[in-house]
Amino acid sequence: MIPSSLKSALHHARYFPLWSALTVIKWRAFEMRSRGLGTTFAAVMRWFPPAGRRFDREARRIFPNMKRGDRARLGQDMGRHMGRTLFEIYHLAEFQTQHHKFRVSGTGLADLKKAQSEGRGAIIVSGHFGQWEAVRAVLKMHGLESGAVYRPNKNRHYERRILAGIEAGGRPILPTGRAGTKALVSHVKAGGIISILLDEKYSQGVRLPFLGQDALTSLSAAQLALKYDLLMVPAFGIRIDDGNAYRVEFENPIPHTDSVTMTRVFNDSLSAQILAQPSQWYWLLRRWDDM
Incomplete structure (x- = not known):
């Protein structure tokens, strides 16, 4: 101790x-x-x-x-x-005021707007790629708000700064764990949007291909989408113009099939983004450790 x-x-x-x-x-x-x-x-x-x-x-x-x-x-x-x-x-x-730097593409944003107008919740899935907070910034520009799931930092100084930052991007900000999961379910059932970064190793997950290598992957986002009839939309904030601007891509919602198939679709989508721009992914996640 x-x-x-x-x-x-x-x-x-x-x-x-x-x-x-x-x-x-x-x-x-x-x-x-x-x-x-x-x-x-x-x-x-x-x-x-x-x-x-x-x-x-x-x-x-x-x-x-x-x-x-x-x-x-x-x-x-x-x-x-x-x-x-x-x-x-x-x-x-301050970052969210940089509206002139955001370029929006893809049909997924229109799908999210439609779901919100119908009172239907949604899950945005992304990864530690590019500037992932550009996705929530664009949502705010369009009158939407997304909460997020995050992993608390053990260092109280980092935790204070990071939590204050991401709370400015949209609420609720929900920690991983049982209490956070319960609040997440309540939020999306009430028609809210939540953003989840789905590229970290999950020891209780299933082995699915990621960048051509099997990686333990959480199925939770797809399971929630199926259980509560939520949109599951891959979205990515890609740095352009020497990193000074962002192309925010909202892809088509992933069709509801089964949790493994849906998660594989996301893994393939993120893998394609990383292979196109490998310097924009955070390679230090230890994605494949102890496989």
Whole structure:
């Protein structure tokens, strides 16, 4: 058991580098601050060996013929994107005012609007790809609001900043676990929209192909969609214009069949996005660990 005083000190120590980076760029314009944290994270991927090795292990699974130097550059590009994404999440209220940066495509948005007009709930499924919060920002632009499911962070400093950020994107924000699941069911049954990132390893899940490799995958989104007659819409916020703007794609709702088939459709959709823009996916999720 770690003493509470030591745990608090460790939380401060682990948060300090990010706090320092955010403080240094505090007085710059939004886009410059975003670029600044992206540059910091790219440097971490280049000069911090544990992060580089972890990325290389995961990327090598999917791109075994890619040269090591090319994978290293891919890792740095990923770090740049993820640094910008984290900055934007920490400042989500400000991010959501950047309406001129969003380009919307796909028919799924019209389907969501129709479902809402009928009092019908919906589930948006996405992944740690591009700027996933751009999806909820576009929904707000169109008079809709989506809550989200998130995994609480054990570090209280990160938790405070991240939770405050994502709450600005739409409510309710529901933690993983039994209480969160109960609230989620109540929300969608009442006609609400919820966004779920479905690309993390789920130890009680089923093995489904993801980027060509079997990965333990949660069926919960599809199970909820079937049980409560909800739309299940894949949506992705893809960085364009050197990362300064976002193409937000709302795909067609996944047809209701069975939970495995529906989840495979989503996995295939996200895999296609990642293969087209591999630097925009967060490769450090340990998606295939201990398979």
